[in-house]
Amino acid sequence: MAAHFRMSDLGALTYYLDIEVRQGKEALTLGQSAYASKLLERSGMVECKSCVTPMEERLKPTKASTASKAVVKRVLRYVKWMVDQGIIFPKTSGSRLQFTVFNDADMVEDIDERRSTSSVLVFLG
Template sequence: MNDLGALSYYLGIEVRQALTLGQSAYASKLLERSGMAECKPCVTPMEERLKLTKASTAAKVDATLYRSIVDGLRYLVHTRPDIAFAVGYVSRFMEDPKRITGPQ
């Protein structure tokens, strides 16, 4: 007997085997690292019509932690395309995350 790998075609029938990928444990660790483990889930991943600006007097954030969290979110987008827009939006501020502020 030989192992020919996964079945893909049998008696004129194409066989598609389902493969499911998940990153729930990774997402939980990312939430813990960002201090949001106790936050409630929501339907939309970002506030509607949110406008962030680089010119701000808001408290400075840890740039290294911000970049690390955004990088983690960018990795999470592979299995969660619903957060892609929000992650792309906050990725714009990776150059200088110290002065991000929301609506005034």
């Protein structure tokens, strides 16, 4: 018995895996404002004051720290500030995209496990 599948055109992509896709004449924009707003609503932080950084600069919480609830609130305040932000891919004819990667390592800064941590920042433009 053969299976028959029918493909249909659903139009331009607008939403995928909690990522909003806006396709304009000048650019393609990816964002998560609906997801961020839902997260703030579920946590009761819709009316919170926003902040521009996700963590206090010199704060290094441990697993045993009692500050974990304050840290989560700080991250949610940062989400409030970033709620309408997104990634913009400009549409330019004839140009090529440039892929740039930065890496940062923090040697033995994990207080609990005494392990190094690292992060990666990727630019596509």
